Amino acid sequence: MALNKVDINVQPKEEGYVPKSKKKTFSYIQVLPVVSFALALGIWWVIAELELIRLPTPAEVIMQLYVMATGTVAGQPLHFHVYMSLQRVLIAFVIALAVGIPLGTMMGWNRRIEKIFNPIFEIFRPIPPIAWVPLAILWMGIGEAPKIFIVWVGCFVPMVVNSFTGMRYADKLLMDASRTLGATRSQQFFNVALPAALPSIFAGVQNGLSLGWMCVLAAEMIAAREGAGFLILQGMYVRNEAMIVSGMLIIGLLGFLIAIFLRYMEKVITPWRKEELV
Amino acid sequence: MNNVKLKNNFFTENYLSILSLSFFFLFWYYLVASGIVSDRILADPITTIQTFIFKLTNTSPEGATLFQHLRTSLILALTGFSLGAVIGVPLGLLMGWYKPVDALVRPLFDVLRPIPPIAWIPISIFWFGIGMFSKSFIIFVSAFVPCVINSYTGIRLTNPTLIRVAEVYGASYRETFFRVGVPSAVPMIFTGLKLALSTAWMTLVAAELLAANEGLGYMIQMGRRLARPDIIIVGMLTIGAVGALIASGLQSFDSKLSKWRS
Amino acid sequence: MKEIIKCENLCKTFFTEDGEEEVLRNINLSVKENEFLVILGPGQCGKTILLNIIAGLETATSGRVLLEGEEVKGPSPERGMVFQRIALMPWKTVIDNIELGPRLRGVPKKTRRKEALELINMVGLNGFEKAYPHELSGGMKQRVGIARAYASNPKILLMDEPFGHLDAQTRYYMEEEILRIWEQDKRTVIFVTNNIEEAVYLGDRVLIMSKLPGTIKDEHQIPMERPRDYTDQAFLEYRQEISEQTELAL
């Protein structure tokens, strides 16, 4: 079959190279995700029905979600628990932002500030935020304060670390370029170092938020009367596995929404970056 | 910008750090000694050191020496961590290399991925009680996810030219996986391992705070119950130091293995 | 013609823990107004460091750099620089990158915007004002680098192997482009390269540097007129003559 001799003068974009053996499995790939979901649901249903391990069937989970959404758990409606968790994370996150990023950037930009604060920071950095729970409770009882403090530690450390590396390893070439254009030291800070460090600072914000989200769950499981973490622990105590699993799905969904929000914010704050691969 | 002074001794370079550290410890000591902060909620540095030495060999008050706590925690963390790595890394590599595996596993993985490892504690205790197995399972989950993600990214970033080099010499797609794909993913695999380790170490503490009768997490929990801030601080600093030690071990192993990177 | 830049026995030695490394040894050169001077040297011969010293990004161990007779310390907009790794601000659009110099010097918005648009036209980037660097090809990015240097209205343009990273075909084209831009808005140029053909194609005069420690080994006037042809007889003779002087950097 003679192909039509197409007279193209525009520069053709040669197809991205795909190793030849990968290509031939293209046909049934689209079907697989559907298959795997169906498979997963099927397996879940079978295990639940046969009581191999105490696992609620998907139907029970949906029922549980409905019950919790309309009724109350430990005296509070579902959205209240979710609201409390998010509120704790938000407060801690904002404080961490206000303290962590300036400290990290200043330490990265000025050696003297680094020499002063870094040693102390290095003592506390390796301590996992959840290890602060006992001391926090000892200091602040079991109200809101200790939970917000734990989440603050979780958000604070990655923000400082990433802002520091972002500033310290900002591309020297860009600094030189700005100097040849007549930039003063402070102009270099605001016009070059800070924007160049932005992606790394933002990575710190992302890590901080996901770590903070983990910490609020831990804090709520150890000493709380409300919150998403308390929800799933409560499910454990009343031995209602449907409540645990639905609680986990809610937490997973919230985590997912936070991640989507952050990816969107990344586009807003650093619109000039290429799409990452994965 | 001019050339570095030939001989810069340690003191002139770091006098600021030494000053700030000593100020920090003095301030900490002053807070407790002067009674501004009661010694029932904060222990001064001297007491902390004394307790540290005491705990090295004594089991009181919570029933195990520091070493026994550390041993329990390490065994738990490292079993969960190595299981997570041994299963997570190969899976991530296979997902990144073979489209069918990616299409099959990816949806499941993407559903479970946003659930933080700590959220697995209740269901794990519900299923397996509060024994060793339950906590190892939780730590396995916490280490498994970062290993899969970073190995997957690592192999996806393989330089396509190197794949063609192997294929031109007649290497099958499978052989290219071992000769080119896996070695080029090694640096990212290590990034995943380091992340997995820190997550595992943190999840361990959470699990031990909730349900344990030995381990560093249990020790600091008991410190709170017995109003012994010195035991809490000793426990916290040990957790931090050991975590940092293992991380630096992994780092040196990593820099040896991927020194080929520019 | 007036002398713009003069270097008087410039030396540079790096002092590191494991001993001293002498990089430049009494470099003496002077560049006339609107002269296109090429400094040609093998890979590691300190030519980039020499350029950085003239630009004021690095200080010499001894010797002086005089701009129109006065000694200079530190960088200044009169000495515009074009870098091998291009060094555009990835977060700024093309026009913002070009306006950076004037903005830092406090030039009012309207005038610097007008100048920037003229420069974009001069370097042939019409229509790409709002593009980000990662959307541009290598050649186009370097055009922005050139426009940015011109925006500071420099007395001298310092170019550090600006086409070193481009593929062969783009490189030939960019060599023509830089000459076209230079003819349009004449400035004194010091162009550093390790490519002999590029040196013969571009330079009024070519200085050849030896391997480390870098010294000026030889000087060649290239009185051919422009635009020159890579394959014409005289060009090949100059190329051969200079090729024999340069040291092979395997």
Place this chain on the structure above:
Amino acid sequence: MNQEVSSITKLEEYKKSREKKVEVRDLIKAFDDLLVLNEVNFDIYDGEFLCIVGPTGCGKTTFLNVLAKLLPATEGDILIDGVSADPKKHNIAFVFQEPSCIPWQTVEQNIRFGLEIKRLPANEINKRTEMVMELIGLTRFRNYLPKELSSSLEQRVVIARNFVMQPDIMLMDEPYGQLDVKLRYYLEDELIKTWQELKPTVLFITHNIEEAVYMAERILILSNKPTTIKSEVIVDLPRPRNFADPSFVEVRDHITDLIRWW
């Protein structure tokens, strides 16, 4: 006119005196409906140094990938010794334009890479590796990592890795495109010396006409897209050739007229 007649008879004599090694039959390559290679037909003779001259972006990388069977042809085929070319059965070598050293392997391991894929016996691999490292002067660098080599040295390692395969056909995609003229001539001389020593069949693609005339026994000229063979020229200048001598310049200008693509 006679120059026309004599060049045809020269071509016939040239072809009669040699044995066919590679045959390219009605090769067509299209991405969806975009035609890139348009019925390409030519033969390559055993032990020949054939150059193909074409503008950048005339689909020469696709052309080489199809020849090396890295990319399936839409129509037509490539035969080696009469059999359809297959990287697994035949020894195909490919020097890519972009750096293709295996970054985590030393120079010696890089050179052995292809031989190990072909599963040659160990002593044969050692013998050949030592021989080619000696021939191309890389013995001194055997334990260097690619990141420690200059770009020209790295390219020589890649060339050594391909020569050592004793390939049926060695494809070279503008390996010296980025290098300075002095360095390029040095490496071209080295390439010719190695080719004369080991006698593989070489297909060398470049946009630089002077380079093609300097090295080739025969030159094929590609048209612009969609790519086809425009014309064929025999270069029977004695070696070593000199770019300044009149007969060289005459051949070079003749080819420049034939091309006229810019």
